[in-house]
Amino acid sequence: MNLIIVPRQWRALLPLAVVLWGLPLVMRNDYLLLLCNVMALNAMVVLGLNLLIASTGQVSLGHAAFYGLGAYLSAIASTTWQWPLFAALAFAAASVAVIAFLLALPTLKLEGHYLVMATLGFNIIVFICFNQMESVTGGPSGFSGIPRLALGSFALNTDLRFYVFIWTLFLVAFALTLNLLDSRLGRALKAIHQKELTAEVLGIPARRYKIVTFVLSTVYAAVAGFSYAHYVTFISPKTFDIFYSVQIVTMVAVGGMGSLWGGLAGTILLTALPEFLHHFEDLHVLLYGLTLMGVLVFCPQGLLPALKSLLSARLKTGGTAILRPAGMDRPPASVRAGRGRIVSAPFPAGHPAGTGMQGDLPALKLSDISLDFGGLQALNQVGFDIPGGRVVALIGPNGAGKTTLLNVVSGLLRPRNGQILLRDRSLIGKSPCLVAREGIGRTFQAVQIFQDFTVLDNLLLGYHLQGRAGFLAGYLHTRAERREEAVLRDRALEHLDDFGLAEKAHSPAQQLSLLEQKLLELARALALSPSILLLDEPVGGLNPRESEVLVETISGLRERGIGVLLVEHDMNVVMQLSDRIEVLQHGNRIASGPPREIRQDPRVIAAYLGTRRR
Ligand SMILES: Nc1ncnc2c1ncn2[C@@H]1O[C@H](COP(=O)(O)OP(=O)(O)OP(=O)(O)O)[C@@H](O)[C@H]1O
Numbered sequence: 052m053n054l055i056i057v058p059r060q061w062r063a064l065l066p067l068a069v070v071l072w073g074l075p076l077v078m079r080n081d082y083l084l085l086l087c088n089v090m091a092l093n094a095m096v097v098l099g100l101n102l103l104i105a106s107t108g109q110v111s112l113g114h115a116a117f118y119g120l121g122a123y124l125s126a127i128a129s130t131t132w133q134w135p136l137f138a139a140l141a142f143a144a145a146s147v148a149v150i151a152f153l154l155a156l157p158t159l160k161l162e163g164h165y166l167v168m169a170t171l172g173f174n175i176i177v178f179i180c181f182n183q184m185e186s187v188t189g190g191p192s193g194f195s196g197i198p199r200l201a202l203g204s205f206a207l208n209t210d211l212r213f214y215v216f217i218w219t220l221f222l223v224a225f226a227l228t229l230n231l232l233d234s235r236l237g238r239a240l241k242a243i244h245q246k247e248l249t250a251e252v253l254g255i256p257a258r259r260y261k262i263v264t265f266v267l268s269t270v271y272a273a274v275a276g277f278s279y280a281h282y283v284t285f286i287s288p289k290t291f292d293i294f295y296s297v298q299i300v301t302m303v304a305v306g307g308m309g310s311l312w313g314g315l316a317g318t319i320l321l322t323a324l325p326e327f328l329h330h331f332e333d334l335h336v337l338l339y340g341l342t343l344m345g346v347l348v349f350c351p352q353g354l355l356p357a358l359k360s361l362l363s364a365r366l367k368t369g370g371t372a373i374l375r376p377a378g379m380d381r382p383p384a385s386v387r388a389g390r391g392r393i394v395s396a397p398f399p400a401g402h403p404a405g406t407g408m409q410g411d412l413p414a415l416k417l418s419d420i421s422l423d424f425g426g427l428q429a430l431n432q433v434g435f436d437i438p439g440g441r442v443v444a445l446i447g448p449n450g451a452g453k454t455t456l457l458n459v460v461s462g463l464l465r466p467r468n469g470q471i472l473l474r475d476r477s478l479i480g481k482s483p484c485l486v487a488r489e490g491i492g493r494t495f496q497a498v499q500i501f502q503d504f505t506v507l508d509n510l511l512l513g514y515h516l517q518g519r520a521g522f523l524a525g526y527l528h529t530r531a532e533r534r535e536e537a538v539l540r541d542r543a544l545e546h547l548d549d550f551g552l553a554e555k556a557h558s559p560a561q562q563l564s565l566l567e568q569k570l571l572e573l574a575r576a577l578a579l580s581p582s583i584l585l586l587d588e589p590v591g592g593l594n595p596r597e598s599e600v601l602v603e604t605i606s607g608l609r610e611r612g613i614g615v616l617l618v619e620h621d622m623n624v625v626m627q628l629s630d631r632i633e634v635l636q637h638g639n640r641i642a643s644g645p646p647r648e649i650r651q652d653p654r655v656i657a658a659y660l661g662t663r664r665r
Pocket of ligand 1 (some may be wrong): 157427447450451453458
């Protein structure tokens with residue numbers, strides 16, 4: 052096997068393909084062949100559902116309906132309207148995609164499990180339609196006379212031929228899905244799944260991607276439905292009821308939610324199990340239930356992830372696991388040597404990096420921002436400017452409204468009234484994703500690093516906006532997509548080096564010390580090429596020596612013309628870093644001025660400095 056031309060993510064797929072294609076040579080049993088064909092159809096629907104779960108964390112309880120729509124629409128097009136099979140497939144897939152889009156549009160706007168409810172309801176409605184629209188669907192008696200699949204003049208009219216066709220189709224779909232998840236878009240989708248708001252402030256359009264992924268996942272079901280209809284040549288509503296949707300979700304849950312390989316394992320197990328348990332006659336339902344319960348109780352994360360954790364635990368106890376090296380908590384060598392400051396240009400050419408105007412012209416202008424949480428006035432007509440190349444500190448006692456103001460600026464909260472202008476462009480009403488695109492980067496009070504991503508992948512999320520490759524390029528891993536990814540990786544590695552993190556580029560981010568995580572989060576925000584950076588308690592939790600590293604780094608941002616809005620409780624850091632200090636108390640701006648004035652302002656001393664914990 053030439054590992055150079057086989058993409059990394061496909062390497063495990065090749066042995067699977069060999070096993071699947073070789074199986075009919077040893078398995079000369081028509082019944083088992085039929086069972087394998089059913090397995091492949093289920094695996095196709097599960098693959099689509101797993102793509103949705105892996106990338107957005109959303110679950111659908113309506114995939115049986117999309118499977119059924121694929122089957123019925125292609126049956127009607129090819130039988131009633133006498134369309135060629137290829138046209139029937141295109142019609143069925145496109146119609147399902149449009150229906151899924153219309154369903155996702157209002158549903159995915161809402162947070163939580165509304166998609167589950169909506170798809171459950173949708174499945175019930177579609178099932179009723181299949182039964183009631185007798186003149187079109189044949190009603191409960193079913194739809195017969197569907198033409199068999201054929202590739203040109205080659206009819207797939209035996210179980211064996213269909214086996215080769217459907218498993219090959221599945222392997223292709225599996226390979227393409229692995230490609231997608233391994234691409235820039237796949238990285239963004241996984242980020243949405245884990246921390247949607249963090250993904251949004253990095254400029255990733257979470258809602259759009261969720262809708263596209265949902266639509267794509269239903270197309271897998273439609274293609275499986277098409278294959279099923281033209282394999283069995285007769286369909287009836289019973290096959291596509293809500294129980295099939297539940298069965299599909301169970302296969303995903305048993306295998307491992309969001310794990311493509313786990314989904315395949317779950318499908319094989321749950322398709323084959325009832326057939327083998329039939330030997331136990333009346334006991335088969337009980338045994339099936341016990342097996343399901345056993346898997347879900349002992350491996351709640353699913354079979355494959357459980358197996359993985361078991362193997363890695365074994366490796367660790369055997370002393371072969373990669374352990375965190377001693378001294379990991381110390382700042383990286385480059386940082387210790389004073390290289391924590393950004394020394395090389397982290398901003399690519401052609402991006403508006405550092406276009407915040409230097410001097411005292413405002414890059415960001417906040418006016419009369421007010422916001423209430425129910426009866427609590429968190430911000431009351433707050434307004435000030437942040438010039439490019441300056442650090443403006445926002446201080447105030449706990450609950451003064453500092454984080455709320457950062458959330459308003461970054462689009463996470465919408466103020467009751469007020470205006471936010473970034474170089475004359477209003478940010479009011481813009482989503483966090485659009486605000487990020489306008490050139491506002493931010494870090495969070497509690498570090499928002501994707502713990503199980505590598506350090507490099509975390510940083511690459513900050514470069515998402517600089518990529519152009521879409522879903523199709525991700526699926527096909529086109530040459531342009533690979534080239535673009537390579538450029539972004541080089542850029543990210545260089546940027547990591549500026550922060551002394553290059554050596555750990557391929558380590559999981561959870562292995563980083565707090566200082567390193569904070570540096571990574573800052574590096575990621577800077578990867579957006581922001582003109583304004585919002586920093587929420589950047590030195591919180593760090594010791595004085597570590598704080599120094601960050602102070603030096605933040606101070607260096609001035610040279611780039613980046614305007615910084617710094618929320619910080621550490622007064623030494625505030626006095627050291629800021630060009631101007633804004634003071635909030637109970638959502639009101641009570642003072643503003645250079646550090647030496649604020650230090651002596653009696654209102655500030657009374658409101659904040661006098662009451663702060665020592
Ligand atoms: N989502 C929310 N819902 C209701 N009240 C909120 C919400 N977020 C913040 N608040 C309230 O708004 C006020 C301002 O909170 P905010 O977090 O902005 O304060 P802060 O100045 O950042 O405080 P700290 O220094 O402790 O982080 C507080 O009284 C807080 O309890």
